[in-house]
Amino acid sequence: MPLYIVLPLVAAVVALIWWQGTLGYDFVSPPPEQKLAQARAEAARDFSGNAPADAPRRPAVNGQAEPVEPAPDTPQEPEIDLGNLETSPGLQSYAVETPKGSDHLVKLATALEAKGAFQRALLAWERVIDHAQPQPDPDSIAQALASVKRLRPTLPAWNIDPEDSIPIVIHAGTGQATATALKPILDDVAREIAVASKGILTVTVDIAVGKKMPNPTGPAPVALWISGAAKDAPATEALSFTVENPAHLRSQVFATVYGLVGGQLKRKTAYAPLSELPSGEDPVESLNCRITRLCWRELGAGLNLAPPPPPAPATPERRNEEPAPRPNRGNSTPNKPAKPATTPAKPAPRATPAPNPAPRSTRPTR
Secondary structure, X not given: OOHHHHHHHHHHHHHHHHHHHOOOOOOOOOOOXXXXXXXXXXXXXXXXOOOOOOOOEOOOEOOEOOEOOOOOOOOOOOOOOOOOOOOOOOOOOOHHHHHHOHHHHHHHHXXXXXXXXXXXXXXXXXXXXXXXXXXXXXXXXXXXHHHHHHHHHHOXXXXXXXXXXXXXXXXXXXXXXXXXXXHHHHHHXXXXXXXXXXXXXXXXXXXXXXXXXXXXXXXXXXXXXXXXOOOOOOEOOXXXXXXXXXXXXXXXXXXXXXXXXXXXXXXXXXXXXXXXXXXXXXXXXXXXXXXXXXXXXXXXXXXXXXXXXXXXXXXXXXXXXXXXXXXXXXXXXXXXXXXXXXXXXXXXXXXXXXXXXXXXXXXXOO
């Protein structure tokens, strides 16, 4: 390309770039005082040796810049002590943290999840539920329930040895017609409790069928209660209901079992009472998230306590009395008190005669 074409093009490009770069600048009006003060402060900061280079400075006054005092540090929240994460936790872990409030437990559980300690985080979330204050924070409870629903399916069973599980029995009493439909529902309840307790409980079912009434006036009521495995083991109270609609039998059974567990925990333990079943919530989900594993264990342990030994039979008190004197049948006179036995006095020792004196000599004297 000829030089007379290249040079004008280069000049045009440079002029265009300069014009676009300086389009918004004013080279005629003097700069405002604020910009001049800022420029003086920057210059004083660069050439002043009294203050550190990174110290903030106030705008220059009479050409001198003064360092700005740093703002006081805002107090930071103390770091939560997570403890030794290498050791195996227990079902009662983090119960000692409950006096600090549900907000502290929520922060503790969140920090444990951030560290990847999900089993410990689930225990901390459960403490929000079963150690709630008399007036628990609804937001904390809702957050804990959501976290329990999220974490429980991802963690293994707490107890994997069936021999170490605690046996309980769900008892039912009803009529023959209702017993047929009740048996599979109670089997489902037993399986769901075993799953909800994470292997802590082993549940069996016992149904007592009543005699068939000749002229029944309505459906037979259903009575439910839970006990330990032994014959004379403790039991919960019995709750009964009437099956008006067979389609509602399953929900009625699950709701009644939930009420039995909640009532037993309220009477026999110091844990927070179970929340009411919300309308529309699946009762299976309520058994899995609203009752903690610690409460399941306390329920089974309380129902399998050995009964107290029977009291010992009362023994008659022995009286320290002298026996009455026996009557003397051979003599009509009353018995006389026996005289004390006297020992005869020993005779005085005889005086022994003195020995005979030696015989005198009869020899005549001269």
